[in-house]
Amino acid sequence: MSKAQRQQSARDRIKAQRETEKKQEQRKRIATYISVGVVAAAAIGAGWLFAANQSQSEQASANLAPVTLQSDGTVAMGNAGVTAPVIDIYEDFQCPACKQLEETSGTTFKNLAAEGKAKVVYHPLTIFPPQMNRGITRGNSVRAGAAARCVTDGKQWMAYHDKLFANQPDETVEGFKTAELVELGKEAGVTAPDFATCVTSQKHADAYVAASDKTIAANSLSGTPTVKLNGKKMDQNTAFVPSELRQAVLDAAK
Known part of the structure; x- marks a missing residue:
């Protein structure tokens, strides 16, 4: 393998490695977004549930005051x-x-x-x-x-x-x-x-x-x-x- 071929091969490996690292980083970011989204959705859901519980009507008493x-x-x-x-x-x-x-x-x-x-x-x-x-x-x-x-x-x-x-x-x-x-x-x-x-x-x-x-x-x-x-x-x-x-x-x- 000539020197030029060896240099090209090295460049190809580096490029491939960078592509792999880039894809791994993208997957990490996506996973992070999903996790944050789930947490945010849970927080929003909990907020709505809290509000709903706060405004929930009471059960009527068995008796009515005069x-x-x-x-x-x-x-x-x-x-x-x-x-x-x-x-x-x-x-x-x-x-x-x-x-x-x-x-x-x-x-x-x-x-x-x-x-x-x-x-x-x-x-x-x-x-x-x-x-x-x-x-x-x-x-x-x-x-x-x-x-x-x-x-x-x-x-x-x-x-x-x-x-x-x-x-x-x-x-x-x-x-x-x-x-x-x-x-x-x-x-x-x-x-x-x-x-x-x-x-x-x-x-x-x-x-x-x-x-x-x-x-x-x-x-x-x-x-x-x-x-x-x-x-x-x-x-x-x-x-x-x-x-x-x-x-x-x-x-x-x-």
């Missing part, structure tokens, strides 16, 4: 002698975010009252202005709010309250028609003898709207749901996370 319908249209739920902490819930039966709060934290509110750890006061109101969606949204809200005032039993009111949120219509369509509201009352077990007539005639509509407007002005409400704990507005990140909500109420009791 529910009292008050003359001003508000509804108080709590065991005898429990006067604090007080949770005030300002809600609109047509408000999608209020429905979400009910689905997420509604059970926690009921459980805290049943456990004697809080007094819960519901303030049904209509937050939507008359011109919104050509008045459709406000009309839905007012009909539902007025219908709720036709319920005369506290426990039945709570069942009707839950039915209204569970069957909330879309904001852009006419819903909560009086016939539907009467039917939902039957499903909720409402037994007031004049319930159907009261709902159909919208007997309490004017009083409901007047009380709603007064509540909104007195509390400077700009939206619903608004949750207050001992008169102080609760952060949405607390109100919508059952575990955080419970802890905030327990802390307020200390």
